[in-house]
């Protein structure tokens with residue numbers, strides 16, 4: 219699955235980053251997010267310490283597309 223990060227906000231700014239399928243706005247964990255929320259590409263930078271743990275677990279469990287071997 220092609221995924222990206224999407225922000226969940228609270229009154230002070232970005233509360234948490236969720237992992238969403240690219241182009242979608244419902245993250246893997248099911249938390250409703252604003253469609254206009256900021257997105258970031260995966261892989262994300264190491265300073266991202268407020269990644270949604272449930273999304274991270276679910277994303278890690280996703281079967282990753284294998285790089286096709288050269289014919």
Ligand SMILES: [Zn+2]
Pocket residue numbers: 235236237245246247248249270271272273274
């Ligand atoms: Zn999440």
